[in-house]
Amino acid sequence: MEHLILVKNSGLNRLIHIALVLILSLIAVKAHAVPAFARQTGQNCVACHAGGQFPDLTPYGRLFKLTGYTIGERALPLSGMAVLTSNSVKVKDATATGHAEDGKPIFNTASLFIAGKITDKSGGFVQVTYNNYTGDTGYSGHTGSDNLDLRYADRLIDANRDLIYGFTLHNNPGVQDVWNSMPAWGYGVVPGSTGAGAATTPLLDGGLAQQVAGIGAYAYWNKTVYAELTGYRTGDGIFSFMTQGNGGQVNIKGTNPYARLALTHEWGPHNVMVGLTHLDVHQYTDTTSHSGPTDHYRDNGIDFQYQYLLDPYTVTATVTRIHENIDYGTLGTPSATVDSLRAKGSFIYQAKYGATLSYFNLTNTLGAESRGWTPEVFWTPVQYVRLGMQYTKFNVDSAGTNPKASDNNTLFFYVWGAY
Amino acid sequence: MKTAALTMVLAWAAITAGCTTTENSSRNLGDPSVHGKTLAEQVCSDCHGVTGNSINPTFPRLAGQQAWYLSAQLKEFRGHHRGDPAGFEYMWGISRSLTDAQIKELATYYAEQKPDADKPENTKLEDKGKVIFASGIPGEGVPACMACHGAEGAGSAQFPRIAGQHANYIVKQLNVFQSTEGRPNAAAMKVVAHNLKPAEIKAVAAYVSTIETKWPPHAEN
Numbered sequence A: 001m002e003h004l005i006l007v008k009n010s011g012l013n014r015l016i017h018i019a020l021v022l023i024l025s026l027i028a029v030k031a032h033a034v035p036a037f038a039r040q041t042g043q044n045c046v047a048c049h050a051g052g053q054f055p056d057l058t059p060y061g062r063l064f065k066l067t068g069y070t071i072g073e074r075a076l077p078l079s080g081m082a083v084l085t086s087n088s089v090k091v092k093d094a095t096a097t098g099h100a101e102d103g104k105p106i107f108n109t110a111s112l113f114i115a116g117k118i119t120d121k122s123g124g125f126v127q128v129t130y131n132n133y134t135g136d137t138g139y140s141g142h143t144g145s146d147n148l149d150l151r152y153a154d155r156l157i158d159a160n161r162d163l164i165y166g167f168t169l170h171n172n173p174g175v176q177d178v179w180n181s182m183p184a185w186g187y188g189v190v191p192g193s194t195g196a197g198a199a200t201t202p203l204l205d206g207g208l209a210q211q212v213a214g215i216g217a218y219a220y221w222n223k224t225v226y227a228e229l230t231g232y233r234t235g236d237g238i239f240s241f242m243t244q245g246n247g248g249q250v251n252i253k254g255t256n257p258y259a260r261l262a263l264t265h266e267w268g269p270h271n272v273m274v275g276l277t278h279l280d281v282h283q284y285t286d287t288t289s290h291s292g293p294t295d296h297y298r299d300n301g302i303d304f305q306y307q308y309l310l311d312p313y314t315v316t317a318t319v320t321r322i323h324e325n326i327d328y329g330t331l332g333t334p335s336a337t338v339d340s341l342r343a344k345g346s347f348i349y350q351a352k353y354g355a356t357l358s359y360f361n362l363t364n365t366l367g368a369e370s371r372g373w374t375p376e377v378f379w380t381p382v383q384y385v386r387l388g389m390q391y392t393k394f395n396v397d398s399a400g401t402n403p404k405a406s407d408n409n410t411l412f413f414y415v416w417g418a419y
Numbered sequence B: 001m002k003t004a005a006l007t008m009v010l011a012w013a014a015i016t017a018g019c020t021t022t023e024n025s026s027r028n029l030g031d032p033s034v035h036g037k038t039l040a041e042q043v044c045s046d047c048h049g050v051t052g053n054s055i056n057p058t059f060p061r062l063a064g065q066q067a068w069y070l071s072a073q074l075k076e077f078r079g080h081h082r083g084d085p086a087g088f089e090y091m092w093g094i095s096r097s098l099t100d101a102q103i104k105e106l107a108t109y110y111a112e113q114k115p116d117a118d119k120p121e122n123t124k125l126e127d128k129g130k131v132i133f134a135s136g137i138p139g140e141g142v143p144a145c146m147a148c149h150g151a152e153g154a155g156s157a158q159f160p161r162i163a164g165q166h167a168n169y170i171v172k173q174l175n176v177f178q179s180t181e182g183r184p185n186a187a188a189m190k191v192v193a194h195n196l197k198p199a200e201i202k203a204v205a206a207y208v209s210t211i212e213t214k215w216p217p218h219a220e221n
Helices: A003-027 A036-041 A061-068 A203-207 A237-242 B002-018 B035-046 B067-077 B083-095 B100-111 B123-136 B145-150 B168-177 B184-193 B199-207
Strands: A080-087 A106-119 A123-131 A139-157 A162-170 A211-223 A225-234 A258-268 A271-283 A294-310 A312-325 A335-349 A353-364 A370-382 A384-396 A408-418
Touching: A036 A080, A036 B083, A061 A139, A061 A312, A061 B035, A123 A312, A203 A271, A203 A294, A203 A312, A211 A258, A271 B184, A408 B083, B002 B145, B035 B083, B035 B100, B067 B083, B067 B100, B123 B145, B123 B199, B168 B184
Parallel strands: none
Antiparallel strands: A080 A106, A080 A408, A106 A123, A123 A139, A139 A162, A162 A211, A211 A225, A225 A258, A258 A271, A271 A294, A294 A312, A312 A335, A335 A353, A353 A370, A370 A384, A384 A408
């Protein structure tokens, strides 16, 4: 079986390579074009993305997603994205896991997106990612399913009421959310960025990404109250297309609930959101099995987002606090708690020049903690290319390569491109 | 479990496939059969508000605007003749496949909506703007706004409504008229705005944004 997957993947790899070459040559030839959703609406990135920067959404971008990616008219539903990176750790150790290529420029990752409206009420995006470099063993050349979100949505609107409701099928808790205080879209989103180091994060922060299938229903009333209920199950069987090529499958027991409630308000050029998230997951202790004892994760999150949008300035600020309780299925293993506090503020001028400052504080009873800051500056000379530099400063990094936290401070440079 | 999963997927597929033709909630900008009012509610409302009274000043208030002016602007966007940055970034694509009939329906819809205005908040600045609005700046060859846009700034069959427009939008458009060729069909405004200084633009925009007009416009008192 494993052999089969490898064979399939190498074929897929070749396909991705060919696609990439095609995309890159298209960029060279037809540099004024933009990715699939922008082609569908005919608008610039700045319409849906705050200050024209990924992944922060504007109020309009959020409504575009909530109404099922259906605004506009059908266009070529393909986009590509590639990221080149280079990093430098203060005290280098090339023999440490994930640091074999430190200090060298690398072609980190590339994605192919199939994205757009399907019918007048349904649409979505499917991302397939080729990870040229995984970090643990240097170059790996590995292709797998990445984020995916397929929707059906409708909207009842007139002068007195506005109700958007819909259904989503996706593969990463939080990827369906439209605010950037959700971990899936909030922190360390540039592929290869240092993020919060190797500290333990709650399950809601990527722990089930591309491992599960979620089917949810949501409603957004009068641009004020957003409510969602989603159930997650193991992404195998007919859902395996959503989790292909991502290593060992995480098995969770039955249907695991996720609930989300958010309140939003907009005035002048400002908008705010305050939200609550709950995720309850029973994961099989023996990850290769579909039976036996389970580890029980309960995540409770509270998050906040503020945005200011008025040309030439864009400000987005987010704060996300998640508390997780874990009861282990293995007899005698004590319960654990995992806490995550992350915050990020970004300032963008003329949709071209930007700076962000992120803070992370991950604490837990498992002994893999980190705390620190990441300032970043970036430049978007044209809307489909971004160059950025981050510096991650660790005050605490108990899971890092070097025992002294500040020795793990990392400078990170990237070039991002999408078409 | 497999049966349950299959049922869920089939249900989702059925919902997706089954409800594709309800034209009264379509967001399809390439379908000429969708009525302009539907597009106004389903798409345009995202930025301009369902009654054309937008919240973020990036997007102009359209409520109560002269229908002929709305039609003309949509055609300008569609034909790529209006090239101010926001117009290009947001409106060229959105308007690219609108039919003349849809444009007329959109224009009628917004012209019939009751317009909002900003609450006065800086009387000193607004009073300074009111003087320019009512009398112009004779020494600098700047005519009174009300001479063309009307005593209430409500517009006419030849001139657009400016009353209650977001101050930030007015400032940006006056700058477009003054220093760019982004709106070639508003040549008159290039001359009018030529000698306006930044502080004067700010003042007149602040005043204009607070003008409330009687509604409906032709109602008998």
